[in-house]
Amino acid sequence: xxxxxxxCIDMSAPKGPFAISVLLLPSPSVVVGDIMRDSxxxxxxxxxxxxxxxxxxxxxxxxxxxxxxxxxxxxxxxNRILIGDKLGLVHLVGQxxxxxxxxxxxxxxxxPARFRNVSALDxxxxxxxxxxxxxxxxxxxxxxxxxxxxxxxxxxxxxVRYVLEHAPATATTAxxxxxxxxxxxGKLSSVDTTDVTGAATHFLYVNSLSLADTALVAGTKTDxxxxxxxxxxxxxxxxxxxxxxxxxxxxxxx
Numbered sequence: 562x563x564x565x566x567x568x569c570i571d572m573s574a575p576k577g578p579f580a581i582s583v584l585l586l587p588s589p590s591v592v593v594g595d596i597m598r599d600s601x602x603x604x605x606x607x608x609x610x611x612x613x614x615x616x617x618x619x620x621x622x623x624x625x626x627x628x629x630x631x632x633x634x635x636x637x638x639x640n641r642i643l644i645g646d647k648l649g650l651v652h653l654v655g656q657x658x659x660x661x662x663x664x665x666x667x668x669x670x671x672x673p674a675r676f677r678n679v680s681a682l683d684x685x686x687x688x689x690x691x692x693x694x695x696x697x698x699x700x701x702x703x704x705x706x707x708x709x710x711x712x713x714x715x716x717x718x719x720x721v722r723y724v725l726e727h728a729p730a731t732a733t734t735a736x737x738x739x740x741x742x743x744x745x746x747g748k749l750s751s752v753d754t755t756d757v758t759g760a761a762t763h764f765l766y767v768n769s770l771s772l773a774d775t776a777l778v779a780g781t782k783t784d785x786x787x788x789x790x791x792x793x794x795x796x797x798x799x800x801x802x803x804x805x806x807x808x809x810x811x812x813x814x815x
Contacts, residue, residue, distance in 0.1 A: 588718070597642055626653060634669045680704040704790075706760070725742050729809060741766050778811055789802050
């Protein structure tokens with residue numbers, strides 16, 4: 562997953578780039594015995610971009626990528642493609658000219674084989690949301706998946722993608738969606754990354770004031786949100802996508 566940002570600025574350097582990006586990783590992790598791949602499963606290098614003082618990309622700058630570990634669990638080939646040698650964590654830093662990035666940690670992990678819904682949610686569960694003023698009208702519920710490999714070992718650093726397949730409609734007068742996917746801080750997001758335990762947790766948010774269905778808002782009707790979660794390795798979906806059905810019931814008061 563590529564991440565853009567200014568990592569280092571050298572105000573005094575008369576030549577070379579004015580700034581460089583953070584390390585651009587095709588994937589958050591590498592499977593042991595395999596190479597770093599992009600979201601399509603294609604081998605891809607760790608990269609770095611240089612910018613001039615006006616923010617324009619400088620072509621022709623060759624980045625250098627270094628592993629800072631004394632006993633690394635991975636190595637880089639001549640094309641800056643990271644190769645996983647054994648389970649663990651590898652530390653990378655990038656440089657163009659005199660500018661250097663901060664260190665980035667990349668897990669060397671287990672090949673995924675099993676993708677499961679480990680949330681307490683099921684198709685009959687009810688998740689009430691409080692209706693009221695704008696300060697209390699939005700509530701969230703979390704749902705989780707687990708990604709593991711051989712021997713139930715955790716597969717860390719895999720991107721999980723979510724699709725909101727069905728949700729109650731948003732009122733035409735609303736300024737924001739009534740039902741949406743987001744991270745724990747409420748920022749709109751349809752992706753997550755598995756952690757050191759192989760788990761990924763995401764959230765469904767409901768703003769009752771933005772719902773179009775007046776019966777649902779009044780608490781005389783229930784509806785559901787349907788979410789599909791999936792992940793892939795080498796461009797192929799792992800196991801089977803997981804489906805969450807969260808019943809939405811609006812009630813008043815605590």
